[in-house]
Amino acid sequence: xxxxxxxxxxxxxxxxxxxxxxxxxxxxxxxxxxxxxxxxxxxxxxxxxxxxxxxxxxxxxxxxxxxxxxxxxxxxxxxxxxxxxxxxxxxxxxxxxxxxxxxxxxxxxxxxxxxxxxxxxxxxxxxxxxxxxxxxxxxxxxxxxxxxxxxxxxxxxxxxxxxxxxxxxxxxxxxxxxxxxxxxxxxxxxxxxxxxxxxxxxxxxxxxxxxxxxxxxxxxxxxxxxxxxxxxxxxxxxx
Amino acid sequence: xxxxxxxxxxxxxxxxxxxxxxxxxxxxxxxxxxxxxxxxxxxxxxxxxxxxxxxxxxxxxxxxxxxxxxxxxxxxxxxxxxxxxxxxxxxxxxxxxxxxxxxxxxxxxxxxxxxxxxxxxxxxxxxxxxxxxxxxxxxxxxxxxxxxxxxxxxxxxxxxxxxxxxxxxxxxxxxxxxxxxxxxxxxxxxxxxxxxxxxxxxxxxxxxxxxxxxxxxxxxxxxxxxxxxxxxxxxxxxx
Numbered sequence: 001x002x003x004x005x006x007x008x009x010x011x012x013x014x015x016x017x018x019x020x021x022x023x024x025x026x027x028x029x030x031x032x033x034x035x036x037x038x039x040x041x042x043x044x045x046x047x048x049x050x051x052x053x054x055x056x057x058x059x060x061x062x063x064x065x066x067x068x069x070x071x072x073x074x075x076x077x078x079x080x081x082x083x084x085x086x087x088x089x090x091x092x093x094x095x096x097x098x099x100x101x102x103x104x105x106x107x108x109x110x111x112x113x114x115x116x117x118x119x120x121x122x123x124x125x126x127x128x129x130x131x132x133x134x135x136x137x138x139x140x141x142x143x144x145x146x147x148x149x150x151x152x153x154x155x156x157x158x159x160x161x162x163x164x165x166x167x168x169x170x171x172x173x174x175x176x177x178x179x180x181x182x183x184x185x186x187x188x189x190x191x192x193x194x195x196x197x198x199x200x201x202x203x204x205x206x207x208x209x210x211x212x213x214x215x216x217x218x219x220x221x222x223x224x225x226x227x228x229x230x231x232x233x234x235x236x237x238x239x
Numbered sequence: 240x241x242x243x244x245x246x247x248x249x250x251x252x253x254x255x256x257x258x259x260x261x262x263x264x265x266x267x268x269x270x271x272x273x274x275x276x277x278x279x280x281x282x283x284x285x286x287x288x289x290x291x292x293x294x295x296x297x298x299x300x301x302x303x304x305x306x307x308x309x310x311x312x313x314x315x316x317x318x319x320x321x322x323x324x325x326x327x328x329x330x331x332x333x334x335x336x337x338x339x340x341x342x343x344x345x346x347x348x349x350x351x352x353x354x355x356x357x358x359x360x361x362x363x364x365x366x367x368x369x370x371x372x373x374x375x376x377x378x379x380x381x382x383x384x385x386x387x388x389x390x391x392x393x394x395x396x397x398x399x400x401x402x403x404x405x406x407x408x409x410x411x412x413x414x415x416x417x418x419x420x421x422x423x424x425x426x427x428x429x430x431x432x433x434x435x436x437x438x439x440x441x442x443x444x445x446x447x448x449x450x451x452x453x454x455x456x457x458x459x460x461x462x463x464x465x466x467x468x469x470x471x472x473x474x475x476x477x478x
Contacts, residue, residue, distance in 0.1 A: 093332055096332060096335055098418070098420030098424070099335065099420075099424075101411060102407065102426065103341060105411050106345040108407070109404070109406050165349075167344075168344035168347070172341045175340065176337055181334055181336065181337030182333060185337070187338065
């Protein structure tokens with residue numbers, strides 16, 4: 001039997017400066033905060049993952065709670081709702097859960113994919129020196145041999161299309177304070193995680209200075225749960 | 240006091256063949272069917288709208304229920320949940336409502352907008368002859384003087400990008416039978432409405448023959464509520 005007062009440990013992917021960059025780590029951080037669950041963060045570099053878990057997990061985040069260890073942010077989110085039923089739910093209905101998964105698919109396809117084509121080299125350069133060769137090798141393999149430099153070379157030219165693709169968020173935020181409506185929901189955490197990722201390593205501000213609707217929402221989001229998402233090491237998101 | 244047995248009338252935008260083309264009409268049709276509310280359809284051409292409502296409404300759908308008349312599909316959807324509280328809800332929680340609005344924003348931006356650039360001329364050609372000059376004039380004005388012919392000329396070249404932009408739907412439907420999860424939700428009706436729109440007038444099949452995941456979902460969607468969405472006048476959606 002797992003009790004609500006059993007401590008939770010969160011294994012986080014970190015950069016050289018110690019800040020977590022992973023958008024999947026960030027959504028789990030928000031999920032834990034949403035439910036009011038304190039946790040102990042454990043920093044892990046890209047290349048430390050295999051040894052740390054005896055080969056069991058190849059991606060972070062991983063959470064440890066009593067005898068339970070698991071990765072995959074969606075499995076973790078569902079686990080948290082099951083294991084802490086007396087805390088505020090991440091998904092009040094199965095419809096909310098399905099909608100959050102679809103939100104994640106839209107955000108991954110329309111926003112995160114083009115963002116990777118802008119920031120892949122920045123991630124490399126911000127990673128722990130020991131992790132950089134692995135990061136470059138594995139990502140350039142996925143890019144069919146294209147270098148990170150070549151892949152991100154046109155990133156300033158790609159930026160307007162990414163800004164335009166954020167229109168659905170702006171439209172929703174013209175109607176509600178959060179993507180989830182009157183209060184923040186998992187879709188907010190998915191999107192905030194993406195912006196934390198950019199803010200963890202960006203050397204090119206993503207958003208226009210006058211993008212007030214996104215600016216206001218990001219401020220509200222970073223202020224959530226006592227400003228748990230705030231960090232002096234964050235790079236500017238706005239020009 | 241409005242009773243559940245007061246008849247509902249749905250004013251629908253129709254093409255020359257009498258089929259409704261509007262994606263907003265289709266989502267309201269599905270919303271009514273979801274709640275098990277019978278309705279009387281009233282066909283209306285583009286240019287008949289102003290006179291029919293004494294200038295009160297400029298867009299369809301419009302519903303009439305007792306003394307209530309309203310347009311705007313989102314206002315109608317919320318009205319239906321209020322006026323028929325004993326019927327299955329379209330939005331079980333405020334979170335589900337907000338998520339459906341965000342789904343609509345994604346679908347409008349990533350799918351419907353590029354679809355209009357493929358099918359604007361087909362809509363014109365399928366409209367009632369009396370409506371065509373109005374449709375051309377109003378749409379070409381929005382296109383800053385570009386003709387419908389020029390606007391849609393490269394549509395075959397644009398088709399692969401639209402198919403790629405549908406990846407979030409395919410991913411979600413690899414996980415659940417419906418976009419809304421285990422049972423159809425308003426986001427399904429939004430997307431099905433978009434496909435009904437294309438099927439109402441397309442002269443170029445949108446989807447690849449082997450797009451089995453979308454094919455299966457469209458079959459399930461068109462079969463909903465006794466096949467209420469089926470129509471012998473539908474054009475093929477698949478190559």
